[in-house]
Amino acid sequence: MDMDLSLYKNIWVFAEQRQGKISPVVVELLGEGKKLANEVGVELCAVLLGKDVNGLAKELISYGAQKVYVADSSLLENYTTDAYTKVICDAVNQFKPEIMLLGATHIGRDLAPRMSSRLDTGLTADCTRLEIDPEDKKIMQTRPAFGGNIMATIICPNNRPQMSTVRPGVMDKALKDESKVGEIINLDFKLSEKDIRTKVIKTVKTNKDMVSLVDANVIVSGGLGLRDEKGFEMLKKLADKFGGVVGASRAAVDAGWIDHSHQVGQTGTTVKPTVYIACGISGAIQHVVGMQEADVVIAINKNPSALIFGVADYGIVGDVYDIVPMLTEELDNVDELVKRLNA
Numbered sequence: 001m002d003m004d005l006s007l008y009k010n011i012w013v014f015a016e017q018r019q020g021k022i023s024p025v026v027v028e029l030l031g032e033g034k035k036l037a038n039e040v041g042v043e044l045c046a047v048l049l050g051k052d053v054n055g056l057a058k059e060l061i062s063y064g065a066q067k068v069y070v071a072d073s074s075l076l077e078n079y080t081t082d083a084y085t086k087v088i089c090d091a092v093n094q095f096k097p098e099i100m101l102l103g104a105t106h107i108g109r110d111l112a113p114r115m116s117s118r119l120d121t122g123l124t125a126d127c128t129r130l131e132i133d134p135e136d137k138k139i140m141q142t143r144p145a146f147g148g149n150i151m152a153t154i155i156c157p158n159n160r161p162q163m164s165t166v167r168p169g170v171m172d173k174a175l176k177d178e179s180k181v182g183e184i185i186n187l188d189f190k191l192s193e194k195d196i197r198t199k200v201i202k203t204v205k206t207n208k209d210m211v212s213l214v215d216a217n218v219i220v221s222g223g224l225g226l227r228d229e230k231g232f233e234m235l236k237k238l239a240d241k242f243g244g245v246v247g248a249s250r251a252a253v254d255a256g257w258i259d260h261s262h263q264v265g266q267t268g269t270t271v272k273p274t275v276y277i278a279c280g281i282s283g284a285i286q287h288v289v290g291m292q293e294a295d296v297v298i299a300i301n302k303n304p305s306a307l308i309f310g311v312a313d314y315g316i317v318g319d320v321y322d323i324v325p326m327l328t329e330e331l332d333n334v335d336e337l338v339k340r341l342n343a
């Protein structure tokens with residue numbers, strides 16, 4: 001049976017939280033969601049699940065949510081596919097949002113397909129751009145396709161809600177304003193232990209050398225041009241000069257030189273730092289889609305025809321093992337100068 005699309009209204013953001021902290025991507029979704037809501041002429045809402053999350057609901061309002069739908073229960077303290085799918089799908093069926101945005105995080109990538117199947121609607125995973133069609137106000141969802149070689153724009157014409165997961169680090173963050181006001185709506189949901197087939201016994205944090213690329217202002221990334229893992233120690237020294245972090249191409253990760261959490265690109269993290277320094281990276285499209293939104297890109301490559309120079313604001317043709325120590329030394333000199341000036 002055809003859905004009556006006119007019944008669906010407003011934009012919802014899934015307010016993913018872990019251990020009482022809103023995920024950074026939620027703030028990005030609220031930033032983007034506000035722009036979309038203004039264009040469609042509807043309200044921006046958030047849906048928040050967890051235990052003792054009332055404080056977080058207020059935080060979501062300060063980031064621009066006009067309404068926050070809250071489900072508070074010890075059964076929702078930890079994410080489980082069964083519980084979250086049931087509670088959110090019931091809420092969607094009751095309140096009928098026309099657009100539903102989730103972060104393309106581990107949780108979002110698990111929850112969104114389950115929801116779209118249960119709600120009998122479409123889902124575009126891993127979007128890097130969202131726009132509203134000025135003609136019919138449908139959302140146009142853009143994502144890399146065919147191994148990242150083209151960007152595909154996808155619409156969901158006949159079903160609601162139109163659902164997207166959005167890559168962390170791509171959209172601009174909403175600005176916090178504590179004076180903003182909004183409504184908190186407690187969901188009247190039905191959930192029992194019987195509905196949940198998995199039990200979280202305990203949460204163990206990995207002790208691997210993980211890095212947060214999404215929040216970094218400066219990223220110094222290395223690729224196969226480094227020749228071995230020791231090259232990353234050299235990049236770390238340069239990154240440390242800026243208080244930045246080390247990133248990597250997939251080829252360097254596949255070579256086992258560095259952990260996958262450092263990988264930038266289509267199958268890694270999408271980043272948006274102020275400065276991105278690509279060292280010995282060729283500039284394959286799958287890498288470029290993950291870093292092209294950086295404010296300033298500096299590329300160091302010994303091949304003057306390397307594709308990376310096509311996206312670089314500043315290009316240095318040369319051997320990384322000559323250029324990177326030179327840059328680090330120059331910054332040492334600047335440090336020294338600043339110290340002397342301040343003495």
Ligand SMILES: Cc1cc2nc3c(=O)[nH]c(=O)nc-3n(C[C@H](O)[C@H](O)[C@H](O)COP(=O)(O)OP(=O)(O)OC[C@H]3O[C@@H](n4cnc5c(N)ncnc54)[C@H](O)[C@@H]3O)c2cc1C
Binds near residue numbers: 248264281286300
């Ligand atoms: C479905 C799919 C998903 C993918 N996802 C990703 C992803 O998320 N991220 C990603 O990065 N890749 C991804 N890839 C792989 C991507 O296509 C490339 O293979 C990869 O980015 C290449 O890594 P690289 O630039 O380090 O290596 P190469 O392409 O081998 O480039 C090495 C570069 O180093 C330069 N060089 C060599 N020696 C030196 C030196 N001494 N000094 C300076 N420069 C030097 C060379 O001129 C060359 O340009 C994906 C591929 C597929 C098919």
